[in-house]
Amino acid sequence: FEEFCSFYKMISTRRDLYLIMISYSNQKEVMDLHDLARFLENEQKVQQKFPGRSLVSGERPDYIVSHRPTCISNFSGFTNFMRSPTGDIFNPEHNQVNQDMTQPLNNYFIATSHNTYLSGDQLLSQSRVEMYAYVLQAGCRCVEVDCWDGPDGEPIIHHGYTLTSKILFKEVIETINKYINPDHTSASCRYPVILSIENHCTVPQQKKMAEYLTEVLQDKIDLSSVNVHELSRALSDLVKYTKSVRVHDVETQGTRPSKQTLSLFIFSSNFKQNLISKDLVRFNQRQLVRVYPSNYRVDSSNFNPQPYWNAGCHMVAMNYQTEGRMLELNRAKFSTNGNCGYILKPKCALNPMLEDPLPGHKKTQLVLKIISGQQLPKPKDSMFDPFVEVEIIGLPVDCSKQQTRAVDDNGFNPMWEETLVFNIQMPQIALVRFQVWDHDPIGRDFIGQRTVAFTSMMPGR
Known part of the structure; x- marks a missing residue:
């Protein structure tokens, strides 16, 4: 059983999360509430004085150290925290x-x-x-x-x-x-x-x-x-x-x-x-x-x-x-x-006849950092080269696509670390669609997708 646990820990370790935790915990094995607050404010854009306190109230999640209720546990606990609904891109208020x-x-x-x-x-x-x-x-x-x-x-x-x-x-x-x-x-x-x-x-x-x-x-x-x-x-x-x-x-x-x-x-x-x-x-x-x-x-x-x-x-x-x-x-x-x-419906009047539907209206810039993927489902081949495609769906002037590079022979934990930037005229009606594909010289195979309304996206996720 110990060998299985060690193997699972090895294959489930996310290098990107490990580097984040180390940088905010000053090389410590745990993150206290102040470490977590700085992480949430800087990376997740959560504007709250001590957001970590809400995480330890009520029932205790499995990422809280049982004997230190003011601390997030070690790297395993931090990973569970990031995989919890708290780390989801979708606004929970919606x-x-x-x-x-x-x-x-x-x-x-x-x-x-x-x-x-x-x-x-x-x-x-x-x-x-x-x-x-x-x-x-x-x-x-x-x-x-x-x-x-x-x-x-x-x-x-x-x-x-x-x-x-x-x-x-x-x-x-x-x-x-x-x-x-x-x-x-x-x-x-x-x-x-x-x-x-x-x-x-x-x-x-x-x-x-x-x-x-x-x-x-x-x-x-x-x-x-x-x-x-x-x-x-x-x-x-x-x-x-x-x-x-x-x-x-x-x-x-x-x-x-x-x-x-x-x-x-x-x-x-x-x-x-x-x-x-x-x-x-x-x-x-x-x-x-x-x-x-x-x-x-x-x-x-x-x-x-x-x-x-x-x-x-x-x-x-x-x-x-x-x-x-x-x-x-x-x-x-x-x-x-x-x-x-x-x-x-959005209050602003839509007029798709115009190149600029809202003359003088400031465009909204969407900056997405595509970091990594974990344990992607296999397509028909045992090895594949995944890449991420992001599509904006809305007014014709806003519709566009961008994609990352393909990571060769790694569907288990591919790392992209790429930034995609979109300028959107009418974010109130725009949808953002994330798709993962397997690159192939003669085509591509679909792996997975998620579509989120722009207005429901949380910053920093």
């Missing part, structure tokens, strides 16, 4: 709701799901009630419900005119009700869920839908406008706040007065309108807009949501069943506000 949640609905970006019921592609996959539980727990606040006439007078949900399987409307509403319960532990459950209902049912089954909505959801929906003696109209009466209107021309439809309190305008991601037009930006300032994937995406792939966020589109619908780059961007964006499904 794990909770931290934005103003009292503004009008069209002041927010809203996490939105497309064809929520599907577990796979748009043609042959299974429809599952569990998908509603999955997306709601993931922070989604707008789900899609495609309703059709079913047997025995029971409305069903499936992707029409395809071979996807069918599920009962009632079971879906019961599942939604369970996961929007205010007593549920998830923070997102405290904020409204929007049901995007695509209704293909006849009047008798529409009546059944209205009954289930009122009986199951009860006081979670506003029934003040519903005439209980006219249930044939109950379903349309429930649609009180928004009405879907397909977009053909934002220039004319955006200025047309609406009789509804708020209209929900929808268009496909293959919509021909120029995404950088000032008309679309102004349109999104006045109307509530939902964008959904093109009908040609039968494999349930996702489009790039960032251009639509840049233009101010409120609900950019994603196929939550399809992992990949686009869903990772969506996940990073909505993690900045406790993953509650609502992100307050």
